[in-house]
Amino acid sequence: MFRKKDPAMAARIPPGQHLTRGWPVLSASPIPPFDPATWRFRCSGLCNGAEWTWDEFRALPQTSITSDIHCVTAWSKLDNAWDGVLFSEVAKRAGIKPEATHALVKAPYDYDANLPIDALMDDDVLFAWNHDGEPLEPKHGGPLRLVVPKRYFWKSTKWANEIEFLDHDQRGFWEVRGYHNDAFPWEEQRYSWQE
Ligand SMILES: Nc1nc2c(c(=O)[nH]1)N[C@H]1C(S)=C(S)[C@@H](COP(=O)(O)O)O[C@H]1N2
Numbered sequence: 058m059f060r061k062k063d064p065a066m067a068a069r070i071p072p073g074q075h076l077t078r079g080w081p082v083l084s085a086s087p088i089p090p091f092d093p094a095t096w097r098f099r100c101s102g103l104c105n106g107a108e109w110t111w112d113e114f115r116a117l118p119q120t121s122i123t124s125d126i127h128c129v130t131a132w133s134k135l136d137n138a139w140d141g142v143l144f145s146e147v148a149k150r151a152g153i154k155p156e157a158t159h160a161l162v163k164a165p166y167d168y169d170a171n172l173p174i175d176a177l178m179d180d181d182v183l184f185a186w187n188h189d190g191e192p193l194e195p196k197h198g199g200p201l202r203l204v205v206p207k208r209y210f211w212k213s214t215k216w217a218n219e220i221e222f223l224d225h226d227q228r229g230f231w232e233v234r235g236y237h238n239d240a241f242p243w244e245e246q247r248y249s250w251q252e
């Protein structure tokens with residue numbers, strides 16, 4: 058039910074945000090085709106290197122996390138149940154090197170989003186294949202998307218298929234187009250001019 062005036066829920070809505078019904082779709086590209094036979098997830102840059110097929114990736118240890126979504130276009134959606142694998146688990150298996158301080162999480166059509174490794178290693182950051190118990194719909198990033206609950210939702214790369222580990226920060230798709238590098242919703246870090 059949509060309970061706009063529930064104080065406990067209101068306390069979970071950052072400044073300038075409102076609750077949405079449903080789940081809006083925001084995509085800067087078409088939906089990439091997904092073929093489980095040819096799909097690969099790769100780790101590049103400052104790590105030993107890794108590559109998983111879809112079946113191999115799905116066999117990684119599963120975690121379930123419920124978290125809130127805050128999109129910079131001002132909608133928030135509470136209590137999303139995600140199943141997937143922790144970013145930290147993937148990074149560990151890829152043999153992340155100590156020099157890695159940042160990463161870009163990438164998708165087809167040149168989408169990427171940058172974050173510090175510390176942020177990505179948080180225990181609520183995962184690559185999700187299910188939402189509310191159902192396989193993630195292609196329009197929402199299926200088969201696999203990153204979920205970073207503590208940042209605006211553009212940091213949560215849909216159709217994620219690569220992590221590039223870096224020893225410096227490098228702005229991603231929206232971060233070079235006028236959006237904030239850090240993107241904390243509770244600080245309303247929306248635009249790069251605020252930095
Ligand atoms: N690959 C990719 N990931 C993306 C985007 C995109 O255009 N391409 N849009 C981002 C933005 S701006 C938001 S708000 C969320 C939207 O996710 P949704 O469409 O599932 O609501 O995905 C983020 N991840």
Ligand SMILES: [Mo]
Nearest residue numbers: 083128129211
């Ligand atoms: Mo967004």
